[in-house]
Amino acid sequence: MVERLRVTEEDSMRVAEDDLREVARAIFLKCGVPDEDAERATDVLVTSDLRGVESHGVSNSLRGYVQGFKEDEINPAPQWKILRETPSTANIDSDRGLGIVVGPKAMEIAIEKARNVGVGVVTIRNSRHLGMISYHAMMALEHDMIGMSMSSCPANVNPTFGAEARFGTNPLALAAPGDRETPFVFDAAMSIVPANKLVLARRLGVKLLPGWVADEDGTPLMHEVDAPPQGPDGIPMANILPLGSTVDLGSHKGYGLMAVVDILGGILSGGGYGLVPGRPNFNHYVAAYDIEAFMDTAEFKSTMDEWLHALRTTRPAPGHDRVIYPGLMEAETVENRRANGIPLHVEVIEWFRSTCSRMGIPFNLA
């Protein structure tokens, strides 16, 4: 099914990573994002596209950000500040800045704290979209640390037995280094699917799978349905289900995990929970664990290698070529897209063309 949501060769064009970086960065700059922040924000988006996470790459996210800057809903040059701090924690006010700009700064603080006292945890309030959240967790890898990130988002997911949306899709990510093996990078919405996948399904004209959404009364729809249109706020007009879909399949666990993210990423940031009225309210959590604070780093990495190797060489079930682990396919996709270009849907290319024309930026993608 994941495959069904990928753009195909017929309806897409392949563009070079550097060209995509150049044009995305130019657009951020035109929107008033300072130079260094534009660089970072571009890196978050293009890294998503390289990893095959187009739901969070330039195609889905950048146009929303441009709209947000224009409507003064997102502050392009936030004066973020630390509101409270202890040796292992900090709480940041993001000043309505994008999570893809302030998140990496928060993660740098978490890493510094982890280096000093073992673990660093930073919560971020008054923020905006965190992008592909594993980006922030992955920043820990080069420091021989484990990284974690979570984002509490505006509500469009129903709790188990509920007829109303109470949670955002509330993703959670964890990145941990191996030695020679590709790093473990888990990144997933705690809803059955991220909202952006519904947007993508609509763009590609494919149906939603059984168990993805509820009807308007809250009853899980266990058959295929049309992808819903987006509302005026860009959010798909549907009640998404928690991971697990129905209580017999464990949706109370998906519900609980969304709630965990709302507590750590939302309420503990002081910015409230996803449901708090007065959107947009995005709050986040990032953390770094210094491996050496717990055990020998070399031993940790070699055990990781042993374990990751065991996972990817698991005997596959009939109909499957192999077992993969989180982060493996994404790393392979990066290799492929660096060599062959990043496929962008023609509709996305058109958006770039008209945006560049409107902003007076040279269009370099075709």
Place this chain on the structure above:
Amino acid sequence: MVERLRVTEEDSMRVAEDDLREVARAIFLKCGVPDEDAERATDVLVTSDLRGVESHGVSNSLRGYVQGFKEDEINPAPQWKILRETPSTANIDSDRGLGIVVGPKAMEIAIEKARNVGVGVVTIRNSRHLGMISYHAMMALEHDMIGMSMSSCPANVNPTFGAEARFGTNPLALAAPGDRETPFVFDAAMSIVPANKLVLARRLGVKLLPGWVADEDGTPLMHEVDAPPQGPDGIPMANILPLGSTVDLGSHKGYGLMAVVDILGGILSGGGYGLVPGRPNFNHYVAAYDIEAFMDTAEFKSTMDEWLHALRTTRPAPGHDRVIYPGLMEAETVENRRANGIPLHVEVIEWFRSTCSRMGIPFNLA
């Protein structure tokens, strides 16, 4: 379905909390567990039964522990020690001691560290069963902290697309205090069901639901099947599926979450992952977050109240009376069982009778 796995009035007897504590404690003492540890271990088990988590209460767990002590697989009087320590972290060798004994001590250390530097994280290697893992997370509540716990267990769950077990059921728990509302307490295996539920299903003679287990080739069984027998190690002979069951329903997320628990609770403890040969290998992770390190505690608790109230007053979907949040039903069950006794399956009562007789302990349950 949860109801289907509860013992019914016909096949059970209600026993008083105090009587159950008395006999469980006496059994631990006879097995060589020191006085204070026997008290704590009993509290973990009886708290599980009070909360309605019979899968982890005296009925399912105690007999396994007694067997483990007898076979010298579990050390009744462990000389646990801290192997490494920083201001916010510690790593403990549990000396083959039960997690229900060493876990609370580790949590006390995490709480102390959180009080000093904001967050405390303790990993535990060379341990045994952690019991109902939310017990440890809940210890943070009275300190105005958020508690978290995870347990990396021996492998009996398949990864997505895999034909072999690679993970334990790897539960994760989080407890966070409200002000007047019942605390939020999430506690769930990251597999579709905990292994103990299969044991319980077999005892009660009910079938497993679609999506709970795979066939021997690894193909998810999406219809009802008989509950499997237990193997010689007490573990049900079945390949359990991750939360999500199939990839279309998000089993790759359940897989990823089991892996997250294996990294933080297992590999980062130095005790290896659930799959490491030479069972039993249980390793754990406990953490405490001092709320005041991030924001005003009173504000946090009042926001929690607002949010918990919003969750439990969510308009229900047709066929459901109400929406509950994690920890609410369990707290109601405690009230009921304190007043009316704890229902124990007749087979469990018989085990107590014969065990008491064998150990020379007065049988006080009937």
